[in-house]
Amino acid sequence: MSRTIVDVHVVQTVPPSNINRDDTGSPKTAVYGGRRRARVSSQSWKRATRDSFEQLLDPSELGVRTKRVVELVGEEITRQRPELAQRSAELAEAVLTAAGIKISPARKKEALPESGYLLFLSNRQIQNLAELAVHAADVAGEGKPEIAKTEARARADQAHSVDVALFGRMVADATDLNVDAACQVAHALSVHAVDNEYDYFTAVDDHKKADEEEDAGAGMIGTIEFNSSTLYRYATVDVDRLHDNLGDAEATRRAVEAFVRAFVSSMPTGKQNTFANRTLPDAVLVVVRKTQSINLVGAFEEVVPDDTDGGRVVTAIGRLAEHARELHEAFDEQPVDAWVFGVGEKKVAPLAELARRSTFDPTVREVGTLVAERLAEQA
Template identity: 55%
Template sequence: MSTYIDVHIIQNIPPSCVNRDDTGSPKSAMYGGVKRLRVSSQAWKHVTRSYFDAHLDKEDLGMRTKRVVSILAKEIGRQAEDLENDAQGLAEEVFKAAKINLSEPRAKKSEEASKKAKESSYLLFLSNRQIAQLAELAVESARSGEELDKKEVKKVFKSENSIDVALFGRMVADDADLNVDAACQVAHAISTHAAENEFDFFTAVDDDKSRAEEREDAGAGMMGAIEFSSATMYRYATVNLDLLHENLGDAEATLRALTSFIEAFVKTMPTGKQNTFANRTLPSMVAVQVRDDQPVSLVGAFERPVLKSDTEGFVAKSVRKLVEHEKQLEEAFGVKPRRAFVVSLGDYEGAESLGEQVAFNDLTGKVRDVVESRLPASE
């Protein structure tokens, strides 16, 4: 029986532009016939990974880059200083053994492409442990004079996945056998109500002009406009615990990955225009549901947009609609979480029916206690 952990978040985001499109406008989406503010799943996954970088051991993490030859060559040189001059060639042989195509990098006019290490044609996600083990194989091959064992190289690619690779997956276009299926799915966050963009016209003062005894003008050195929006948003993510364990191969690592993800996903926010708007907030409500049927997003609660009210804000009405929708799903389809926990800033109507009320500092421990018995013991 599979285990899924659903994370539902209602979060109030003030005037901001945390995630913009190619024109600089806050991203949006049509849902329920009205325009909503949207923050892409990629944006929230990126800051989640950044949170991992700041809070987890580097050995538990990975790197996503095209510059794989350069990265591996540095590790080979670190492990064997006498092979430093040959490190780049040895690194190229490793990726050839894995059947990953490499190409010459694009060089600036002032650079020669031949002096730069080759790159993969797409972003490649490797764990730091995999990089270290691939370097070991390259060093052993160079010292013994024997060709790299292609099976051993592939074995490294298929084991020792990092937390971020296990959660968010890896696609290797040259060899699907090296792919890692993502154990985590993150939805695009959307506002629970209709949301329109606004414009902030701004000027930047030229300090020298403004201090001059005889002002030539008002002192503006530049002017422009920034597009922004604000909204109460519904955020959703789900983790397949069984697939996460399959990707990591260890129960303790799986639990660490799950609790780290929940903490990071709840506490982070994309950083677009953050210096301009200082828009960092924490969620108004977080509900974490442990399920053994299937993942269930509650976004349908907001297909009919929340309407403004003179007596209460969007957050309270959004929580109430979420609770009502969850009850309707349970009655119609019989889908009910095994256990659920709720962190709430206020006494929102019906929130207690979503799960056990807990403080955020206790949330991940509670979830861990529930799912731990569902994993095979570590060897």
């Protein structure tokens, strides 16, 4: 059966920045092709993408990832039935336990019990679990509510949100509640070698500075590590898996459009106040395939030289186009459709040989339309 895969390739330049740091505060890096590269983890850009969904999708289509699920479901129980406010935590714990989610005491004595791990629930699942708890309380009256495990599990495993359907969910205590992710996001890598640098900074004590008897020395001294890079970013969406998770073709179309828009335009927020490093991509290539997802990072196995003619961005885009063309020819790969947009005709021209020249908004809409058409054909 023909599949529908949406691949998103991005070339993006980032100025001096530290958008994703390791446990020592250093910008993350990786060795690729024998050279040290700047790296932004997939988790970091997935988080930035998911945060962007708040501006692109209705809250009913989104979810919450938290340990504080008893508090979350309890608040919804109170919203649905204010007179149950005093029992909301008890009822929330009961319905979550019935669903197979292990609840443990919180570290703080005064806090409500929590799950032992971050739990990803859609807002509709939270509402449905609360509704089940309220119904059980009505039936039990003053007695102990009885909640059917099968019903509780069903409500925790239906009406998945877009973010749960895309990024997946793992529930260690109840594996039947797991959701296989419909998207994959690669670690972004610089197309060239990098050496991290250090910014030495001082902060002046304003009040001390005004005291004539005090010296004018700094109130704080420190360093921040940073680098600058031209990144290759890649993500892919398995539309068929996404449709399985959401169970609705129209919701799948909206999810694909939201993901493409959010992944392309989002930026992780690490140290953004220090570096003001937010940029938009230099070039974006979106490819719809019917075979498998294809990461084109092989174009940059050999680093782009520092002194390359025309600059790193132009060279990187040219390499990406050449690698994609050669790969398609070698493996008889024939994409269903492809779009390219970016800054400057000279930069984007090599990719325009592989894809239709467009701009951001039309590309997103046309990808969504194609996804809807292919899902309708399979219905």
